[in-house]
């Protein structure tokens with residue numbers, strides 16, 4: 001048997017059931033893999049947590065679900081007041097709005113917009129604001145405790161924009177927004 005302590009090959013002193021082991025330097029390729037993995041993990045950790053470029057799978061899925069919900073509810077960004085005003089000068093848009101108004105809104109607001117169960121929409125007095133954007137918001141959200149349904153989920157952004165265009169076209173007191 002070798003004298004383990006002074007073995008030039010580095011045989012270690014212990015022996016288990018007669019099995020001994022060398023104490024050899026780990027090969028470089030192995031060390032490179034180990035240290036490389038450690039360095040990569042630090043870099044990856046910092047990149048992941050500090051830059052936010054890599055999104056968690058669940059966060060991505062949640063983002064897509066939210067986007068779909070928004071699209072389904074028709075709550076995509078409300079058009080600018082100015083855009084709604086311009087739509088009110090386009091006869092096809094106004095005609096589309098009128099059609100929806102007669103089938104959906106006239107029962108409460110009157111075919112002439114002069115009101116009934118709901119407010120007069122053809123004069124200068126407004127409870128929830130009379131700018132195109134405010135009217136858009138009121139129609140989208142409704143005034144549930146006063147009996148005005150929330151139309152956003154039912155009609156969507158496009159048809160509500162047409163409705164606002166129609167109301168503007170019928171109400172000479174609504175001022176043209178500067179932006």
Ligand code: HEC
Nearest residue numbers: 104105108117118119126127128129138143146147148163
């Ligand atoms: C079931 C009846 C009903 C229907 C249908 C209805 N509304 Fe209303 N609406 C109301 C009531 C009631 C109010 C008043 C809410 C309040 O007093 O705060 C109102 C308020 C409004 C206002 C705010 C008026 C203001 O003075 O600020 C707008 C704009 C409006 N409705 C538009 C519409 C449009 C457009 C539709 C069709 C998509 C519609 N409404 C359908 C009942 C209705």
